[in-house]
Amino acid sequence: MIPTSIDKFVASYIKSNPKEKRQDIIIQLKAAVSAKQEGTLCSQCGQQIWAIGTAIAGWNACFTCLTGEADDSGDFEIDRVC
Ligand SMILES: [Zn+2]
Numbered sequence: 040m041i042p043t044s045i046d047k048f049v050a051s052y053i054k055s056n057p058k059e060k061r062q063d064i065i066i067q068l069k070a071a072v073s074a075k076q077e078g079t080l081c082s083q084c085g086q087q088i089w090a091i092g093t094a095i096a097g098w099n100a101c102f103t104c105l106t107g108e109a110d111d112s113g114d115f116e117i118d119r120v121c
Pocket residue numbers: 081082083084085086100101102103104105
């Protein structure tokens with residue numbers, strides 16, 4: 040995955056989803072990143088969760104369960120909270 044920060048991800052996410060509230064996304068992302076750091080696992084298959092996908096989908100999900108794809112090399116993941 041391509042590492043990114045919450046700030047960078049939110050900026051591009053809001054650009055493509057202008058109706059979403061910036062502050063809500065940030066809160067959800069922070070919660071998902073801390074859940075991942077605490078070792079939360081995908082509720083479907085038990086793999087490590089994808090913080091961005093979990094934040095947007097609203098359930099503890101890994102990349103494959105959420106997207107149906109195995110290759111995550113072109114997708115972003117938050118690697119730090121700030
Ligand atoms: Zn999964």
